[in-house]
Amino acid sequence: MEFYQRDRTLQPAGYTPIYKTSVARSPRQAMLSLQGSLSETTGPVFGQHELGPLDNDLIRNYAKDGDPIGERIIVHGRVLDENNRPVPHTLVEFWQANAGGRYRHKKDTYLAPIDPNFGGCGRALTDENGYYFFRTIKPGPYPWRNYVNSWRPAHIHFSVFGSGFAQRLITQMYFEGDPLIKECPIVHVIPDEDAINRLIAPIDLNGSIPLDTIAYKFDIVLRGRRSTLFENRLEGN
Amino acid sequence: MVQPLEYLKETASQTAGPYVHIGLIPKQAGFDIFENNFTNIMADENTRGERIIIEGRVIDGTGTPLRDALLEIWQANADGRYNHELDRQNRGEIDANFRGWGRTGTDFDTAVYRFETIKPGVVTGRNGRDMAPHVNFWIVARGINIGLNTRMYFGDEQIANAADPVLNLIEQTERRKTLIATRDDSGAVPVYRFDIVLQGENETVFFDI
Numbered sequence: 138m139e140f141y142q143r144d145r146t147l148q149p150a151g152y153t154p155i156y157k158t159s160v161a162r163s164p165r166q167a168m169l170s171l172q173g174s175l176s177e178t179t180g181p182v183f184g185q186h187e188l189g190p191l192d193n194d195l196i197r198n199y200a201k202d203g204d205p206i207g208e209r210i211i212v213h214g215r216v217l218d219e220n221n222r223p224v225p226h227t228l229v230e231f232w233q234a235n236a237g238g239r240y241r242h243k244k245d246t247y248l249a250p251i252d253p254n255f256g257g258c259g260r261a262l263t264d265e266n267g268y269y270f271f272r273t274i275k276p277g278p279y280p281w282r283n284y285v286n287s288w289r290p291a292h293i294h295f296s297v298f299g300s301g302f303a304q305r306l307i308t309q310m311y312f313e314g315d316p317l318i319k320e321c322p323i324v325h326v327i328p329d330e331d332a333i334n335r336l337i338a339p340i341d342l343n344g345s346i347p348l349d350t351i352a353y354k355f356d357i358v359l360r361g362r363r364s365t366l367f368e369n370r371l372e373g374n
Numbered sequence: 375m376v377q378p379l380e381y382l383k384e385t386a387s388q389t390a391g392p393y394v395h396i397g398l399i400p401k402q403a404g405f406d407i408f409e410n411n412f413t414n415i416m417a418d419e420n421t422r423g424e425r426i427i428i429e430g431r432v433i434d435g436t437g438t439p440l441r442d443a444l445l446e447i448w449q450a451n452a453d454g455r456y457n458h459e460l461d462r463q464n465r466g467e468i469d470a471n472f473r474g475w476g477r478t479g480t481d482f483d484t485a486v487y488r489f490e491t492i493k494p495g496v497v498t499g500r501n502g503r504d505m506a507p508h509v510n511f512w513i514v515a516r517g518i519n520i521g522l523n524t525r526m527y528f529g530d531e532q533i534a535n536a537a538d539p540v541l542n543l544i545e546q547t548e549r550r551k552t553l554i555a556t557r558d559d560s561g562a563v564p565v566y567r568f569d570i571v572l573q574g575e576n577e578t579v580f581f582d583i
């Protein structure tokens with residue numbers, strides 16, 4: 138088993154001058170292409186027992202004396218691979234700013250206030266169908282120093298493992314209808330318009346809880362697995 | 375026209391950003407939220423193998439070490455076995471006390487990262503060829519659009535390193551040393567120093583895996 142080659146035409150390059158921080162942090166030499174060995178096709182396994190009961194409820198997992206301020210939302214979807222097969226029992230982690238666009242982080246000095254009832258992080262394991270869900274409040278947009286007047290669209294960061302270390306992925310989910318998406322240099326390091334659109338979660342009224350919480354649906358696709366047809370079965374394959 | 379190929383497309387990567395610690399290592403962000411935290415301490419008292427420390431820095435193209443990078447490592451156990459169902463090698467055993475994965479950030483002040491783990495064994499690579507002991511690295515940070523993959527090899531394994539099929543793929547032999555950590559035995563636990571250079575002179579070899 139190995140993974141399909143990553144389609145780099147759908148992925149951001151390292152060096153993307155519109156996102157200024159990438160200039161000094163991007164390799165200049167070509168990466169060395171490596172066929173998968175056990176070091177790439179295996180990866181860490183996590184269990185439900187490692188997670189707490191509120192780990193996927195950002196409305197409650199840091200609440201001190203009430204609910205956090207903001208629009209109550211559910212984010213749900215599936216982790217799939219390029220073969221359209223679910224990726225079961227894999228760890229999905231997420232983090233975000235609060236409704237005012239402020240992160241609970243010692244290095245964030247934006248003037249919007251910290252919300253005493255909001256931590257801004259959570260995690261879940263996908264079920265046997267690759268399904269995950271969590272509850273949170275909608276994050277706010279915020280300014281950042283790229284150009285002097287750059288603003289991040291509202292977004293939630295996602296970290297996903299998959300079954301092998303070569304599937305490891307970090308990305309960001311955006312919200313349908315956000316006018317800042319088309320202005321954002323970080324979004325536009327992605328060279329393919331359809332690939333950008335796949336990061337924008339639609340409102341999902343069917344997934345909403347009437348009179349309570351609105352839902353957004355966000356599916357994540359990891360690299361597909363290739364079986365080695367007609368090849369000698371390698372040890373460890 | 376032909377039949378459509380109905381594969382899905384891999385989701386595009388985005389930077390982990392400056393606040394990656396909130397989601398993945400919240401204690402470093404400055405708060406305590408999860409009962410169980412994933413850390414850089416990978417071995418407990420029952421783990422088999424030689425205790426080692428891996429530490430180093432992640433350095434940008436201006437020579438400045440990153441203070442906001444996040445690193446994960448994935449490695450085999452002392453017998454060279456990965457704790458994963460796909461590992462069906464005929465060697466040693468899975469160690470129930472070793473997942474083989476750790477995560478940490480570079481320090482906000484010193485810019486140093488550190489893992490406490492065990493030295494892995496030899497792993498069978500493609501075509502049955504042994505790979506020298508190595509640790510797989512994945513690095514993300516603000517300014518890194520897609521996670522960077524590399525490997526750390528051990529400086530005291532010269533013979534195994536010389537025969538390693540991956541190191542031997544690196545055409546510019548001078549660059550192979552960017553993947554080899556130096557061992558320091560001056561403390562109670564051996565320390566392997568492994569700096570990752572993102573760009574410029576001595577740029578680390580990264581892999582498209």
